[in-house]
Amino acid sequence: MTAAIRRTVTFPGISVDRLKSMLGAYNGHLKQIEQRLNVKIFHRGEAFFIDGEIDIVTRAEQLLHRLHEESELNPQITADTLHLIIQGSQTDRDFQEDCSDQEHTGLDEVWLQTRKGRINPRGANQKRYVQRILQSDISFGIGPAGTGKTYLAVAAAVDMLERNEIQRILLVRPAVEAGEKLGFLPGDLTQKIDPYLRPLYDALYEMLGFEKVAKLIERQVIEVAPLAYMRGRTLNHSFVILDEAQNTTPEQMKMFLTRLGFGSRAVITGDVTQVDLPRGQQSGLSHALRVLEPVKEIHITRFHSRDVVRHQLVQKIVEAYEGWDSEQQRLSAQARAERKARQDTLISENDAAADAQHDA
Missing domain, CATH: 3.30.1370.10 (K Homology domain, type 1)
Structure with missing residues (x-):
């Protein structure tokens, strides 16, 4: 003791x-x-x-x-x-505890400046995430809700816009609930997809103020678009945020990543455990993480339940769900192993019976 x-x-x-x-x-x-x-x-x-x-x-x-x-x-x-x-x-x-001293070096002094004040990342993982966003053309932020991955991406975009390092901000999100077919909804394009981009708007309002955001949208300095409308475009001098990326298909993800032009930066955020795609459809985010892992210029930051920065109870809820999912995966693997063992035993018994009958 x-x-x-x-x-x-x-x-x-x-x-x-x-x-x-x-x-x-x-x-x-x-x-x-x-x-x-x-x-x-x-x-x-x-x-x-x-x-x-x-x-x-x-x-x-x-x-x-x-x-x-x-x-x-x-x-x-x-x-x-x-x-x-x-x-x-x-x-x-x-x-x-998880990283070497070399990996941790340089993480202490990093923040983002917005019109409403300075935003300081909370915890070393958030600091590393922000540092990678500012240094890399393409960054991924993967993890559960409440870890700040989307909020910090928007803050980084605002910071770079205020310093004139980029000319516009694009907010992109797959509208899975409407099947990417938004024509039947009332209003213009922005009004149709507003409900799906509300978390991004909330962050912008907090950092820039409602009137400033409205003016920037009117001047198309800030642009919102459903993922399907990005096809065929080349985005230069832009900061592009793809949120809820787990709800993209592999084809959509490839299309988005290849839109990046000169002087642009992209941040892709999502939670691979919260996929809303039709059953059997592969997530473009999960696919991209496997395909792009060897590309050293692309950085991936993975958040965990310990990084949740919302109400303390939210962290416990995330941990409870993660524990339940892990247990279900363990039980499924155990059940598959037991079924295979029974099948192997049955095949062996049938082979033995056939050999005995042949010998007789």
Whole structure:
């Protein structure tokens, strides 16, 4: 059993407002850290006293420093923000355990600047994802909902647009629910596919504001299109985001990837476990991941349940579904093995009976 220790963390000269932001209402932020990490934290003036096992105390100390940094940018830290900070610290630890020091180098200083403020990736996996988006012409973000893969792709597009590195943003999503046949829906093209692109719009509104987004769409600086309407186009100086890519066919995925022109960048996001295609239809995303794996210039970032940055319960829900799926796959494999063993036994018995009859 690890011995308990006490560690003191001080923030000399911290203002009353920043201290209030760090503590939360009725010291709620400290209580949240205590509950999540199983430590005790006492506060007196500029000093915080942390009691617990040495590894946990070290992590709590790091969280307090992150909270202090956040209070400089955010005068009103919410419980949700603190949850993301705690979650990010855990993914940092997991990432460092999974990767070599060389792979982790350079991941600390990366952020995206939008009109509404700076967006900081939460956790090492998100940082690596953003870094790959900014450095690669084609990037994949694969993983469950809530890991920030689409949100960060939109943020990267806005960041590059604001710095005039690209001329337009294209948002593309397969409209599987309408079978890519949108003619029967009312309205123009944008109105027909708006419901399928709503998550992308929400991210844009948050980063640029409603009026700015509306003006950019009117000027076609931001363009929305169903995947089927991309055929025959060549996209130059553009940032193209293909969301829900698991609902593409292999032919559609190849068509999309070959639209990329000079000075353009593409980010493909999706969750290979959430395919809405007709039964028996192969997912273009799964197919592309296998085909493009040898291409070194294309980077693939895989997110896991530990990277979920929504409500804490969402992470547990994702983990529960992943566990259930794994168990079902194990049982199916076991059942197939048992059926094959029975068939082999039956064939052997029949062969033995035939040999005995022949000898007789």
